[in-house]
Amino acid sequence: xxxxxxxxxxxxxxxxxxxxxxxxxxxxxxxxxxxxxxxxxxxxxxxxxxxxxxxxxxxxxxxxxxxxxxxxxxxxxxxxxxxxxxxxxxxxxxxxxxxxxxxxxxxxxxxx
Amino acid sequence: xxxxxxxxxxxxxxxxxxxxxxxxxxxxxxxxxxxxxxxxxxxxxxxxxxxxxxxxxxxxxxxxxxxxxxxxxxxxxxxxxxxxxxxxxxxxxxxxxxxxxxxxxxxxxxxxxxxxxxxxxxxxxxxxxxxxxxxxxxxxxxxxxxxxxxxxxxxxxxxxxxxxxxxxxxxxxxxxxxxxxxxxxxxxxxxxxxxxxxxxxxxxxxxxxxxxxxxxxxxxxxxxxxxxxxxxxxxxxxxxxxxxxxxxxxxxxxxxxxxxxxxxxxxxxxxxxxxxxxxxxxxxxxxxxxxxxxxxxxxxxxxxxxxxxxxxxxxxxxxxxxxxxxxxxxxxxxxxxxxxxxxxxxxxxxxxxxxxxxxxxxxxxxxxxxxxxxxxxxxxxxxxxxxxxxxxxxxxxxxxxxxxxxxxxxxxxxxxxxxxxxxxxxxxxxxxxxxxxxxxxxxxxxxxxxxxxxxxxxxxxxxxxxxxxxxxxxxxxxxxxxxxxxxxxx
Numbered sequence: 001x002x003x004x005x006x007x008x009x010x011x012x013x014x015x016x017x018x019x020x021x022x023x024x025x026x027x028x029x030x031x032x033x034x035x036x037x038x039x040x041x042x043x044x045x046x047x048x049x050x051x052x053x054x055x056x057x058x059x060x061x062x063x064x065x066x067x068x069x070x071x072x073x074x075x076x077x078x079x080x081x082x083x084x085x086x087x088x089x090x091x092x093x094x095x096x097x098x099x100x101x102x103x104x105x106x107x108x109x110x111x112x
Numbered sequence: 113x114x115x116x117x118x119x120x121x122x123x124x125x126x127x128x129x130x131x132x133x134x135x136x137x138x139x140x141x142x143x144x145x146x147x148x149x150x151x152x153x154x155x156x157x158x159x160x161x162x163x164x165x166x167x168x169x170x171x172x173x174x175x176x177x178x179x180x181x182x183x184x185x186x187x188x189x190x191x192x193x194x195x196x197x198x199x200x201x202x203x204x205x206x207x208x209x210x211x212x213x214x215x216x217x218x219x220x221x222x223x224x225x226x227x228x229x230x231x232x233x234x235x236x237x238x239x240x241x242x243x244x245x246x247x248x249x250x251x252x253x254x255x256x257x258x259x260x261x262x263x264x265x266x267x268x269x270x271x272x273x274x275x276x277x278x279x280x281x282x283x284x285x286x287x288x289x290x291x292x293x294x295x296x297x298x299x300x301x302x303x304x305x306x307x308x309x310x311x312x313x314x315x316x317x318x319x320x321x322x323x324x325x326x327x328x329x330x331x332x333x334x335x336x337x338x339x340x341x342x343x344x345x346x347x348x349x350x351x352x353x354x355x356x357x358x359x360x361x362x363x364x365x366x367x368x369x370x371x372x373x374x375x376x377x378x379x380x381x382x383x384x385x386x387x388x389x390x391x392x393x394x395x396x397x398x399x400x401x402x403x404x405x406x407x408x409x410x411x412x413x414x415x416x417x418x419x420x421x422x423x424x425x426x427x428x429x430x431x432x433x434x435x436x437x438x439x440x441x442x443x444x445x446x447x448x449x450x451x452x453x454x455x456x457x458x459x460x461x462x463x464x465x466x467x468x469x470x471x472x473x474x475x476x477x478x479x480x481x482x483x484x485x486x487x488x489x490x491x492x493x494x495x496x497x498x499x500x501x502x503x504x505x506x507x508x509x510x511x512x513x514x515x516x517x518x519x520x521x522x523x524x525x526x527x528x529x530x531x532x533x534x535x536x537x538x539x540x541x542x543x544x545x546x547x548x549x550x551x552x553x554x555x556x557x558x559x560x561x562x563x564x565x566x567x568x569x570x571x572x573x574x575x576x577x578x579x580x581x582x583x584x585x586x587x588x589x590x591x592x593x594x595x596x597x598x599x600x601x602x
Contacts (some may be wrong), residue, residue, distance in 0.1 A: 011288070018281065024273065038287045040502050045295040070294065073243055077287060080250045084280050087254060091261055091273045098266045109268055 003044035010037030024095065024102040028088045035081040039074045046070030116170055116185045119193060120235050121154055126418050127227035134220045141220035142208055145227050149201035152234065156194040161189045164586050166295075167600040169240070172528065177240070177601050179437035184240030184601055188437075188587040192237040192366055195441060199358045200230045202562035206452050207351040209558045214348035214458060222262055222349075229255040229355065233363045233469025242293065242375070243300045246286055249367065253279045253331060256360055260348045271343035274463040278340045282330035289323035292322060296320075303601035306375050306594055308398060324371045335392035335417050342399070345411035346464075350455025353407060357414045358448035362440045365418065369425055373591045379428065383516060386426030389486035390520045390527075392417030397530040405464045406454055410447065413490065416527060417443040423524060424505040427512060433588035434581070435504035441580065442489060442497040449566040453479050466538055471547015479555045480542050482563040487535040490572045492528060497570045500577040502528070 014034025018027050046067030054068035092102065099107050126148045133140045162168065167186035171177060204226065204242040205374075211219050232252030235331050257279065261272030290300070296303045296312055308318065330337045341361075345353045372381060383437075396415030403409040421443065424436025456479055461468045489496035509521040555559065573580055590597065 011284070013283075015281070018277065027277060031277065032286075034284050034303070038284050038291070041288060042291045042294075045291050069300070070291070073290070073294075076243075076247060080247070080254075080283075083254055084250075084257075084276065084283075087257055088273070088276050088280070091257075091269055091276065094261070094264055094269045095273055098269060109267060109270060 003040065003047065007037050007041035007044055010034070010040060013037070022103050022105050024092050024104055027086065027104065028092065032081070032085055032090065035077070035084075039077055039081075042070045042077065044076050114155060114158070116155075116159060116168060116183055117172070119152055120183075120231060120239060123227050123231045123234070124277040127224050127231060128239070129244060130220050130224040132226070132544070134314045138218065141218075141223045142212070145223050145230075146201060146206035146208070148227055149197050149204055149230065152197035152230075153194065153201050156190055158196050159185060159190055160187075160194065160583070163187045164583070167590070167597070169601050177532075178299050178301035181244050182240045182301070182601065183238045184303070184597070185238055186587075186597065186600070187583060188366075188590045189237045191437065191526060191587045192362065192440075192584060193234055194231060195444050196233045196237070196359050197440055199444050200355065201343075202565055203351050203354050203358075203448060203452065206354070206455075206559045206562045208458075209556050210314075210351050210455055211349060213485075217379070219418055222259070224260050225255045225262070225353075226355070229259065229360070232351050233359055236363050237366055238402045241300050242290055242302055242304050242305065243369065245370075246283070246290060247327075249286070249331070249363075252360060252363065253283065256352075256356055259352045260344045260356075263347075263349060265349040266345075266346040266555050267343075270273065270342070271347040275344045278330055278337075282327040284327075285323045286327035289327065291321040292320045292323075301601070302370070302375055303598045306377065306600045307602065311374060315377075317378075321371070321376050321378065321381075324375075328364055328367040328371065330364075331360065332368050333361050333392075333415055334368070334422065335388060335395055335415075335419070338392070338415055338418075341415060342411040344410050345414065346405060346407040350407070350451050350458070353411070354448040354451035354455075357451060358412070358444040361414060362421075362444055363420055365425075365440065366515075368422075369591060372425075374594050376599055377594045379436075382426050382428040384426075385428075386423050386517065386520055387473055389422030389424075389426050391419070392416070392422060393524060393527045395419075397509060397527045398536075401530050401534045403534075404466055406458065406538070407451070407464055409466065409538070410450055410454060413531065414443075414447055415491065416531065417447065419531060420502070420505065422523065423509075423520065427517065428507070428592075429508055429510050429512060430585070430588055430592060431504060431508035431511065432521055433591055435508050437584050437587055438501035438504055438577075441584075442501040443568055445570050445573075446486045446489040446498055449482060449563060449570070450490070452559065452563050452566075453483035453486065453555075457483070460553065462496075469538070469541050470545040471550075473543040475547065475550055475551070475552060478560055479563070482560075483542065483565055484539050485567050485570060487539055489574070491532050491535050495571065495574045497574040497577070500574055515582045520601070 014030045017030030048066045051064040054065040054087040170183040171180045232248045235248030257276045261268045331588045333341045400412035421436050421439045489498040492498045509517045
């Protein structure tokens with residue numbers, strides 16, 4: 001249970017940062033915290049109390065193991081997160097070149 | 113029979129081969145996307161007849177479903193796959209010249225990202241595994257963020273970062289929902305989850321459903337979630353706007369439909385979906401009406417078209433769904449044609465303002481005709497394809513004999529009137545306003561050919577809608593009949 005609370009705590013902290021901060025870098029950090037929260041949630045879905053890493057070895061017999069599928073998912077999700085983060089940071093650099101600021105309140109040429 | 117895996121594997125391999133082939137010659141990269149998409153088009157069309165009878169299931173890794181990652185190629189998937197390959201092929205031919213214009217650096221990045229976008233889209237429509245769906249969706253999203261900011265100008269970067277932030281939140285929501293579903297069912301296979309979905313109470317299912325619809329709805333541009341769309345579609349290069357408007361949104365809608373119809377199979381959400389669709393339609397058309405910027409107007413019109421598609425799906429009768437899918441087809445053909453024509457018009461006039469288009473009808477006669485036909489088709493004038501699809505949606509809404517759907521159908525017709533007003537205004541400026549006469553300089557041949565292929569498709573399918581009806585009906589019944597889907601896979 002404590003893992004779920006921690007995971008969704010991170011998710012909500014991330015969302016709060018994205019929604020309230022005006023500095024683009026902080027928003028990107030918020031995205032990353034949100035991502036971490038989701039990853040932690042996925043890991044805790046597959047967690048088995050006192051389970052070991054799901055690696056088969058000779059002679060290990062029957063041992064309690066955690067579910068390997070969510071771990072594979074998290075691996076993929078981390079990679080995707082890295083790609084999004086790298087792209088976001090490179091766009092932030094370009095945005096700073098054009099506007100000379102990272103304050104999102106001052107970047108509003110496109111309107112509905 | 114050729115395996116449908118090649119639909120994903122070949123373009124994916126070629127996409128990453130682009131930078132390598134660039135080392136051999138600078139001229140090769142731009143021919144890779146047309147080749148890959150032509151391959152996909154031929155393969156998808158050849159798979160069409162077999163999927164009409166039953167879905168093809170490809171298991172990867174030698175395990176049986178639900179333990180493996182599988183591709184489920186039913187008629188709905190192949191309908192989208194053909195559409196993606198067709199529009200992708202035509203737009204990539206168009207981009208051969210368009211993207212080189214005024215380019216200061218090499219364009220191989222564009223071609224690679226473009227192919228990756230189409231691979232992501234194809235993967236989303238073919239996969240039968242919900243996490244795989246997410247991964248392909250992310251390929252689609254990340255390459256479209258990068259393509260929106262491809263030019264690196266002020267507007268592009270701003271809309272790119274906006275799109276990225278909203279898209280990233282959306283994909284996190286999808287991932288949370290996947291985690292919850294895995295926790296409940298211990299499976300990631302769509303058919304497996306769908307067959308066990310009734311074992312869990314409906315309240316507990318509401319959270320993953322809401323998260324998935326919100327997450328995919330951001331890419332599919334459902335009404336409260338489409339703040340990124342007008343910026344992204346109007347700031348991107350026109351070839352990218354064409355593919356984003358024609359394909360990427362449609363794929364988002366496909367994902368929403370798959371989740372609602374197949375994965376959850378909830379019928380109580382359909383009136384909500386229909387109302388959401390009409391709301392999206394009205395907001396989109398009303399915003400398009402007051403635009404002075406040509407590409408922004410087209411982008412808002414895309415929002416409106418998406419609303420119409422969602423309305424068609426929300427009717428949830430057999431004819432309503434085939435009408436919605438027909439609208440996906442007519443939107444993909446019409447809107448990519450409009451963006452392609454608008455790309456060269458904007459380049460020739462040097463301005464995105466609608467008022468700058470005066471006299472362009474004399475200056476670029478063929479492009480203007482293509483633009484006009486695309487506009488007429490979207491508005492829904494016979495004999496173009498847009499008429500057939502709109503007619504089918506309105507007809508099935510009235511056949512439902514429900515007061516709610518009657519009112520919604522009236523609102524749809526009202527939105528169509530707004531649509532007529534702004535499209536005809538543009539057409540009037542193009543054809544009847546005298547400009548300062550300049551010499552004729554039409555778009556180059558390599559751009560005109562894909563445009564006129566689209567024009568002829570719009571007219572042919574518009575006159576003979578029966579050509580596609582069989583296929584649309586089969587796709588619609590595939591969406592409605594979730595038991596057949598489950599039995600086909602497991």
